[in-house]
Amino acid sequence: MSASRYTYLGPAGTFTEAALRTLPEAATRELVPMVSVPAALDAVRAGEAAAALVPIENSVEGGVTTTLDELSAGEPLMIYREVLLPIAFALLVRPGTALTDVKTVTGHPVAQPQVRKWLAAQLPESVWESAASNADGARLVQEGRYDGAFAGEFAAATYGLEPLVTDIHDAQNAATRFVLVGRPARPAAPTGADKTSVVLWLAEDHPGALLELLQEYAVRGVNMMRIESRPTGEGIGRYCFSVDCEGHITDRRVGDVLMGLKRICRDVRFLGSYPRADEVTASVRPQMTDSAFTEASDWLTRCLDGRA
Amino acid sequence: MSASRYTYLGPAGTFTEAALRTLPEAATRELVPMVSVPAALDAVRAGEAAAALVPIENSVEGGVTTTLDELSAGEPLMIYREVLLPIAFALLVRPGTALTDVKTVTGHPVAQPQVRKWLAAQLPESVWESAASNADGARLVQEGRYDGAFAGEFAAATYGLEPLVTDIHDAQNAATRFVLVGRPARPAAPTGADKTSVVLWLAEDHPGALLELLQEYAVRGVNMMRIESRPTGEGIGRYCFSVDCEGHITDRRVGDVLMGLKRICRDVRFLGSYPRADEVTASVRPQMTDSAFTEASDWLTRCLDGRA
Incomplete structure (x- = not known):
């Protein structure tokens, strides 16, 4: 099902x-x-x-x-x-293995930079070989191919291994x-601590095009949290942008940003509004709250009616 | 009445x-x-x-x-x-006066820079004295106080004078x-060649406040035609801004600018949308037309409904 x-x-x-x-x-x-x-x-x-x-x-x-x-x-x-x-690795070994017995270690290639300093300090003589995944590395230890695998502590039970050392991570807060x-x-209801993701394709690759894109956010006081350019596959110099910002599509300032992007971009893909894992409430300037938008909109109506 | x-x-x-x-x-x-x-x-x-x-x-x-x-x-x-x-001045004189008879001339003080070069070339010996207005100068010529007055040609008949020389203006296209x-x-209906005027008071005198104001226009592709700062009388460094832009309050991009200004400014005074005297049609980028705004708004609705 x-x-x-x-x-x-x-x-x-x-x-x-x-x-x-x-x-x-x-x-x-x-x-x-x-x-x-x-x-x-x-x-x-x-x-x-x-x-x-x-x-x-x-x-x-x-x-x-x-x-x-x-x-x-x-x-x-x-x-x-x-x-x-x-991110915290455990060194998984077969039951009964001591740290001095560990001559060969394995793990996913991107795990290696995360444990390099620990290895240099604790197992300077050990030899590293990469596995297809951290879990695969654990399986290879189970099969006796390596003495230790770097993986999540949670993987130990699956492969009949023991966590010999835990909480290994070279970078703090990784x-x-x-x-x-x-x-x-339909996006989930706003929580007050939300994030909105889009993919943007620039309409023209002219100087200032990226600036125009950033201005759509800045002018409505919406904090951009992440921006990454990715080649579109349409040739050198053709990029799309993956962007996360604070706030929810139902927030007036965010909806306004999205409409602005829709107007100036060749294409916009809305990837969703969803709760932030860090639960940090969006910082909203008083000029950019929903009520500020509503008041401005009401004022415009009065101007149009000759009642401003 | x-x-x-x-x-x-x-x-x-x-x-x-x-x-x-x-x-x-x-x-x-x-x-x-x-x-x-x-x-x-x-x-x-x-x-x-x-x-x-x-x-x-x-x-x-x-x-x-x-x-x-x-x-x-x-x-x-x-x-x-x-x-x-x-702006074009005439030299108004009493009937029968020849150019060689003109020893003293008058006019409004701000007219003088407009005719200075002409005077230097044609009447280098003449003496200028200011009048309260160009029309007052004409009246003083009528009364015999001066030999000539710089004023609009249209003022001659009112004061029984003759335009001795016409089309005097030092600056071209003044x-x-x-x-x-x-x-x-309620503002007059849009003509396609309109202008919108506002007075803006900044909410906070922080660095970048003027830039934020300009961005409200730039981000919606609305051309600013004139901006002048005026002291508010609230002390040194306190200014308001008198701003004209292309377009009409009923143009979506202009309405959007006005709402943006309303949100970030301490106060906004809408001074009107009215036909441009020069009848120049506003230049509007295709991304900023009313239909671009409508399409973006419809797309946002689809995103909110999970139909994007």
């Missing part, structure tokens, strides 16, 4: 699964690991799953640019919510952002 | 009267010269006149800053239309802009 199924970037036992399990509704869903971000999303597009959880930012397991590109191309999808997962993606729908 | 009366900056025989007489409806109105711009406008505020014609820009007879200040203070007024009058001012009313 597709409505009860969520796909995610597999394999089982990765940070993506851990992120998915932080969602309350995950307990009542069939969670299906997929081999890639496109596969996870295509299952949603085909109606075989209600939603898919995929990494979108600062991932330790890849998939970020793939996710951005998937959301900007093909059948439209929408972000329903986001999950922030702090986190990966995941998004739960479904088919386009 | 106040509805049939127009006041104007007097005295009779000045460029302001000439400008007023270019309006077709002036033929059916009682035209009443007033001693000053405030007097002309106060007659309108008091309901004693339907409208007043006063100079607002590049005047050869003064009154410009007075007009700007009058429109920004006191009971609100509205600009109904504007008149552009090319013109004065006058505005017909009445009480607030």
Whole structure:
């Protein structure tokens, strides 16, 4: 039953699964690991799953640019919510292994920079070899190919391993952002701490085009949280922009920004308004509240009627 | 009967009267010269006149800053239309006077820079003395106090004088802009070649406040035609801005600018949308037409409904 199924970037036992399990509704869903971000999303597009959880930012397991590109191309999808997962690795070993026994270690290639300093300090003699995923690395330790795998602590039980060391992360406050993606729908009601995502294609590549885009946000006091350019595949110098901003599409200032972008851009894809994982309430200047918009609109009506 | 009366900056025989007489409806109105711009406008505020014609820009007879200040203070007024009058002086003399007889000349102080070069070339020996107005200068010539007066050619008949030389103007294309001012009313229908005037008071005197104001126009592709700062009388560094832009309040892009200004400014006074005297059609980028606004608004509705 597709409505009860969520796909995610597999394999089982990765940070993506851990992120998915932080969602309350995950307990009542069939969670299906997929081999890639496109596969996870295509299952949603085909109606075989209600939603898919995929990494979108600062991932330790890849998939970020793939996710951005998937959301900007093909059948439209929408972000329903986001999950922030702090990144901390455990060194998983077969039961009974001591730290001095660990000569070879493995993990996903993007995990390596996150544990490099720890390795240099604690296991300077060890040899690193990359695995297809952190979970795959754990499986290879289970099979005896390596002595230790860097993965989430949650992966230990799946592969009959033990976490020898936990909370390993070179960067403080490292986190990966995941998004739960479904088919386009009416956005969830605003919570006061929301985020709105779009993909923008510039109408003309003229000097100042990017500035014009930024001004649409700035002039309505809407904070831009993230902007990334991605090649569109239409040739050198042709980009689209993936942009997150504070606020919800039903906030007047955000709706106004979106309409402004729609006018000046060749195309705008609305990717959704959803609760911020960090639950930080948007900072709104008093000039940009819904009531300021309503008052300005009422005043314009009075001007038009000769009653200003 | 106040509805049939127009006041104007007097005295009779000045460029302001000439400008007023270019309006077709002036033929059916009682035209009443007033001693000053405030007097002309106060007659309108008091309901004693339907409208007043006063100079607002590049005047050869003064009154410009007075007009700007009058429109920004006191009971609100509205600009109904504007008149552009090319500035060209005639040298008015008593009948029979030859150019070689002209030893003393007069006129309004602001006329003098407009005729200085001509005087230096044609009457280098003549002596200039200022009069209270160009028309007053003509009267003083009639009374024999001076030999010649610089005034509009149209003033000759009123004072029994003859235009000895016409079309005197040092600056090419010199013109004065006058505005017909009445009480607030529903603005005239758009003509496609319109102008919208406002007075703006900044909410906070922070760096970038003026830039924010300009951005409200720029972000909607609305051309600003004139901006002048005027002290508000609240102390050094406190200004308001008198701004004209292309377009009509019923143009979606202009209405959007006005609402944006209303939100960020401490106060906005709408001074009217009225036909441009130069009849130049506004240049509107395709992204900023009414239909572009309507399409963007329809798209936002679809996003809100999950149908984008």
